[in-house]
Amino acid sequence: MKVKVVSILIIILSTGSSENDLYLDFCGTWRHGKGSLSLSVNLSPGCDGLSISANKTSLSIDGQITAQCRHSDVVSLEQYGLGSQEDSYFCLYWEPLLDQLKLQVAGKNLTLCWPASIRGSCCTDLAHGNNTPYASYGIFNGSVRNDQLSDKIMTAYKFNGEHTDCKKLCDQLNQGSTQVNMVEDPLAPGYVKHPCARSSEVVMKKDFRGFNVTSPAAKGEPAEPLITVHIPPALKQAAKNTSKVAFSFFKNNSLFQDGLEKVKILNDVVEINVENEIIADLPEPIRIGFHHDVVPQLEPRPVCHLLVLTSITSLGCAVSVISCIALIIFLCKKSKRSKEQSTPIHLGLAISLALLNLLFFFTGVLANVEESVCTWVGAALHYTLLSSFAWMGIEVFHTFWLVYMVFSPFPKPYVWNLLGFVLPAVPVFILLRIGDVYGVREVLPCDDLHNPYLMCGMTITKHKALLAHYFTNITVRVILVFSGPVMLFLVYREKRTRNVWKQHRVAFLTTWSLSCLFGIIWCLDFLDSEFALFVSCIFSSFEGFTLMLSLCIVKWIQKEAGGQHMPQEES
Structure with a gap:
């Protein structure tokens, strides 16, 4: 068994090392003195290695790594603006297949070896050699392809290379090897045809x-x-x-x-x-x-029975608007006679649902007016939707507070107004500043794909709008879906342990109805079936009517029970 493991390891290592590390990309910061600086170059053919060294006044590139290039010179760096500071960032690039060596310092490119046509062997696999002593002046933060070698100030970095057949490198390059990566400047003087083309x-x-x-x-x-x-x-x-x-x-x-x-x-x-x-x-x-693979596009999925669903939605929105207006009038009159703490919350939810259904009722008409108009209508629709979600969550949290925080002071109404009306405006304002999120949205009917129904909203066929849809609408929906049943379970457990079921059955019925209204029905949107689509459409469009109906039922139950109220309902 040990022999098999060793043999498998050798095979893996030999396979992984079959590709050559083609080029050298070394970068570092040269710590030097202020004053006259120079670059010393001494390059010749061979593959004995490369040394990059520096001191207080000079940066040196010395080695035998080229196939044909011979270059020995001392260049003044004053013309490049070096010397005014003590640190200068530089990079050295080696391209063995072109026999090209370039130095980038102070934002300037210096070609130390011009490209040339080569045959035979190339000097590749330049690996970091022995460390050199530390000093006050030299090179620090040296790195190869952004992998740091040392953060100390070194007098030199040495690299050892190996001879490699150039034809073998071209085979790796043409096969798209992940370890073969080169850079070529086709506009440079002396440009020659790449040997691997x-x-x-x-x-x-x-x-x-x-x-x-x-x-x-x-x-x-x-x-x-x-x-x-x-x-x-x-x-x-x-x-x-x-x-x-x-x-x-x-x-x-x-x-x-x-x-x-x-x-x-x-x-x-x-x-x-x-x-x-x-x-x-x-x-x-x-x-x-x-030739390339097909680029995936975000296309709207056709909706079957679109005319029927549109009719149901229009009817439901109209009924919901009327119901919400009637509920708003009733709650406003009630707030003058009674100081029930749930009244401002019911009122905020009724207002947000009334605005949402009103805008949704006219969205098909406004979508045909102008693109800019639809952008603002889409933003307003998104705001009213988030506001409705916020007030739904407030309703759930309000009931939970009444059961678990019996002796705690109830938050002021302005707190709920900030959460229900002001907070939803923040993401909408940010998305408006980003742009290209709201506009005309096309809904394709199954029976006529060339005649889409236009409406205003989030253009989810675009990536930014789709991402915003998931981060805002879907996230809040998931929270509402799970908060209703969880809150319902906690309330039921609390009342059962107190043995006061009959005394607080109205509170329980209120909690149950609101949790179903503001959470569970949104689960239907995640189901992919025509039945779920119709049920979700009916419940969503008639939500304002359902809200009014549930509150009327609770009021009737309270009246039949002899004016029974929820705990802490009266201030």
């Missing part, structure tokens, strides 16, 4: 009528070409001095990321070159097609 050539004869070129498939790639280039016949007429067109296909897009800050190349790269010709103003364009 997969190339092809087309000869345009006299009767040239256009041609399609496809990228060669590398090992492990699908048979379908990733890049297709169509050369029009007009190119033959424009190219007067030559008849050859060269194509280069680059698999690794990191070759062209240097200098790009706001954009990033996501696909393969193709280069088209007509030798010694500058082609412009072609009557027919060169078409380049990049």
Whole structure:
């Protein structure tokens, strides 16, 4: 068993190390003195290693890692503005396949070895060597690819390399190896063709009528070409001095990321070159097609029986608005005669539901007016919805308070008004500042996908709006769904232990009805069935009417019970 484990470990290690660490990306901060500074360069062919050292006045790059480049020089750094401060950040980039070495210091790029065509072996796998002594001046916070080597001030960092077959590196590069990453500046002087580019050539004869070129498939790639280039016949007429067109296909897009800050190349790269010709103003364009996976889009799901559901919603909203207005009038008159602490809470919920149903009733009409109008209507709809959720939660918490906090002072009405009317405006205001969240929303009927129903609200087909929908609406809904049953269970357990069931049965019925109204019915929105859709539509649109009906039933029960009230209901 031990032998098997060891053999498996050796296989895993050998497989993981089969790919080469192609390039060197070293960065650090040079601690130097103020005054005249210089850069000392001494580079020659070989693969004995690279040394990056520094002292009070000089930064040195010394080593044998190149294939052809020989460079020995001392450069003054005063022209780059160094010397006014004691610390200077720098980075050194080594590209073995191009035999290129670049130094970036003080925001300036210095090419120490220009790109060149190489064959045979490359110096790769530059690994950190032995540590050097600490000093007052030198390099600190040295790192390779953002992995810190030391936070101490070192006099030098040494790297040892290994000879590697360049063809082997190109195979890794074309297969998209995650450990092969390079940077190339195609606009740099002395630019040469990359040795790992997969190339092809087309000869345009006299009767040239256009041609399609496809990228060669590398090992492990699908048979379908990733890049297709169509050369029009007009190119033959424009190219007067030559008849050859060269194509280069680059698999690794990191070759062209240097200098790009706001954009990033996501696909393969193709280069088209007509030798010694500058082609412009072609009557027919060169078409380049990049094969990629289908990009998923957020599409609204068609709704069946949309006309029936719309009719139910319109009727329910109208009935709810009328019910809420009647309830508001009743509660306002009641608040003058009685000081029941639940009256302001019922009143706040009735107001928020009245506004919600009123806006929802006219949303189909307002969606056809103007985009800017629909943006504000959608924001107002979202606010009234969150306000309704808040007052539903306040109703649940109010009942819980009456049962568990019998001897605790009840919060003032302005506290509930802040939570129910002011707090929901905060996320809506933030989303309005972000923008592109509210607007016209399309609802597609199953029987006519080309004639959508327009309404105002959150445009959840966009990622920002969908994320806001989940963080606000869905989160609050889940809390309401679970708070109702949990509160109901706690109230039932409390009353059963006190053995005062008959005395407080009105309070229990109120708790039960409100928990069902403000929590459980929202569970239906999470069920994917036509029956649940119809039931949810009926309960949601007639919610204002249900609120008025439940409060009337509770009032009637209290009257039949001889004026029974909930604990602490009278101040």
